[in-house]
Amino acid sequence: MLLTTIFCLSAFLAVAGALLVTFSKNLIHACVYLLFCLVGVAGLYLTLNAEFLAATQLVVYVGGVVVLLLFAMMLTGGSSLNKVMSRFGLESTPLMGNWRTYLMGGVAAALLIAVLGNVLRNLSMGSSTVTEKSISSVEQIGVKLLTDHILAFEISSVLLLGALVGAAIISRPFRSSESEN
Amino acid sequence: MGIAPYIIVSSILFVCGIVVMIARKNIIGILLGIELILNAAALNFVSFTKFSNSNLDGQVFALFIILVAAAEAAVGLAIVIRFFQIRESIHIDSATQLQS
């Protein structure tokens, strides 16, 4: 029952967070709701016997990505968000979307729901083969990462390095090129 | 307790991510939607590796997804900041040209 309770709680947390992210009018708020959502997903990972993954989710996402997003929001203007004019300068569009964009989003959602429903129609609601093997997943993941997926692991480390350097170069200010001129 | 609830949750997350990506006009808001979609995918991997086979490959994939998401967030936000420096805007529709 504990598992069910944790699942219910964390599923509620994830779904509610996602919906609030969707319909929130404030970006900061949306970011915080995303935080809830990610925590909910981490809880779902726990119920799936993926404790390491849940921990990583919390550390990386909640501790890294969301903070990064918040920093980015603050760096890109904050209060001036609502003043941005449209490209043609005719009306100021709230950056969080208006009814028209949400209509389009709704259409897309309806389509996706139809597609997903079409795909998942025969999904068995009951648990078919539940193999409760409470093994230490962390150790096994570590072994797998450094044996089967060693190439992907190394490549991902290069990717991270590239992302680090790239981000630093891209967000670098104009000064160097201007000084050259 | 089967796989279905997990799939449903991940579907909801996915649809929400799509809606955010379409409905928002803010680049950072769109990045939020992308995070949602990535999480939905990762959740799928983990739940299928629990209920279909238990060799933990799905969890490894989920790890890589988190990793890629972090890298994407870093580079994407760097681009957003750079874009804002040039255009004084983070409106998605002001980014319609490849060359300023």
Place this chain on the structure above:
Amino acid sequence: MEYSLSTILPIVLLPFFAFVLNSFIVKKFTKTAVTISCLAIFVPFIYALRIFIDFVFNKYSADYYIHKTFTWFDLSSGSQIFKVQMGIYLDNMSAVMLLMVTGVAFLIHLFSTYYMHDDPRYGRFFVYLSLFTSAMLGLVLSDNLFSVFIFWELMGFCSYSLIGFYYEKEGAGNASIKAFMTTRVGDVFFLLGIVALWTTIGSVTYVDIYKAIAENSLNSPVFLFGLGIPIATFAGFCIFMGTIGKSAQFPLQVWLPDAMFGPTPCSALIHAATMVAAGVYLSLRMYPLMDAGGLLEAIAYIGGITAFGAATIALVQTDIKAVLAYSTISQLGYMVLGIGVGAYNASLMHLITHAVFKACLFLSAGSVIHSLHDHHTHTAVQEMPRMGGLRKKLPYTFLAMLFCTLAISGVPLFSAFVSKDRILGDALVMATRSSVYLIPAILGLCGAFLTPFYMFRMMFLTFFGEPRDADLFKHAHHETLSFNRNIPLLILAVFTLGFWYSGSLTGQGIGDKVFPDSKYEWFQVLVEKPVLSKFTSRTTTPLDVPERKEFIESSHYDPERGFASEEEEHEVHHIHQMGAIASIIIALSGIFLAYCMYISKKFSPAWWTTTFSRWTAALRNRYYFDHFYVDVLIQKGLLQLNNFLAWIDMGLYDRYAVDGWSKVLTLFYSMSRWFDNIVVDSILVDGTGISVRFFNIVLRTIQNGKIQFYFLVLLLVLAGYVLGFKPVI
């Protein structure tokens, strides 16, 4: 003698090269140019003499000929043959003509060095003379009508230039234009005849024409205005029209008297050796064609009318050159009459003898004119009423002119007696056979009476009696013997004697034969009517292959040849004898009449002119031919026609066709403007722009650079794919 390129062609080419060369150097080196011209006619004279001696003394048969051809241009393609051949046709007649032309032309050149010496355009005259002579020689040597026509026109141009030589003199320009335009009438017909023969036979060489006549292939009719005329008649008529124009026969004789506006030596050249002889020569060459076409009666009539009419006009002329001009027309009439009555040989003979004595007469007249210089008007005097008594001042000229006058009058022992009386005798023979020839024969005899009269009138008025213009006479220079003034005259005068042409007095092989051996009748042996049947197998050699002919002993003089029976022969001889006696009487009576009128003054010419004043006026006005041509034909006819054509041109064509066309064009213009504005501009041009703009809007909407839009489309496509095709998952 060997006949090749180098022995025949220089005859034509030397004068021509002299013309080309002199036309460049004549301004600077006048004396050199004159020398070149004279040499360039003397050397061909030597060549012609060689050929003539060869033909006469080697006694080639009368129908022997040398025919050398070369292809001028060849436009044949496939089965269509269009090939123009030029060539040289040399037979006895050509040889005689060559000798006559070169000899007379050389003497005229020589005389011109005296006559034209003080002229400012001394050298230019010789340039023209060279071209003129060259053209005539080329015409004589031509083997086809086409090259004859070319040289014919070349001579027309030269006569135009020479008649208008003193272009500053009033009337000279008009006279040259008149000569050119009048002969042009004949030339057009001539060209038409050439074309008719060309289209029928496919060739215009003499040999081919003779061959076609022999094969009777010229009898197919051509249709003119609905009348079917045999092609031989049509072509013969057209070619004879060329003769009429060039030899100044009856309807077109008006140009020749005006030709005396040119320098006197050129008159001699035109009237004697070249221009007018060319027409008769052509008719002689085409005699078989005219015979086949049945035109001989008409030719005889035209010859008779010309001979008599021109002689009557000559009676009243006062200009010494005009008298000679009309006598030329009259004598040409005799030649044409000879052609008409079938006196082929006699006609050619008269052509030769006439060329000699008429050249001499004109040169003598030139000598007379040159010696008389009016010091008041600074012009040479040509009017006979102002002359008289010049015998003492110009003895050599008088001698030469007397010989020629006796010759033209038909006095026995002189050349024209031989030739003219043969023509008249043949005319009388024809008149006894057919009454159609009666009128030409009578006209010829009347002309024979008038000829000595007007010629001796000229002689008496010029050389005898008292000087009528004492001042002029006093200033006339006394003549001294000089090589270029008197020698040519005397040489020509020597050749007016009859024995050069015939051993007998009459040249008819009857009566008083000076030489019983008939071989001295060389002229009759030399030329005879072309025997057509011999041309059916033609012999043609290329131009550059020398030809050597062996001695031919096939030609003997046979006076009985050509007569059917002894009785007929006797009759013909009888008529010829009668004609000869009659013409002696006529000539002497004409001379006597002139003597009575102008020396002994038994009859006064004034009585005649007052009694027959209307006739005299008609004669003075040359039978009103000029009046008729200018006032009636040109003023009434041609000008009306011109006005009518101008009205058609301006009133109809310009007004309706041209201006009406502008209306049509305006309509078309407005239509096409509408089309341009509506269809092209509005629909096509603007429509293109509009459609581009439309698709621009559509495509710009799609390709808007908005990521979200792309994403949405992507989703829609994906969803549509999944929902529509239900892929296996």
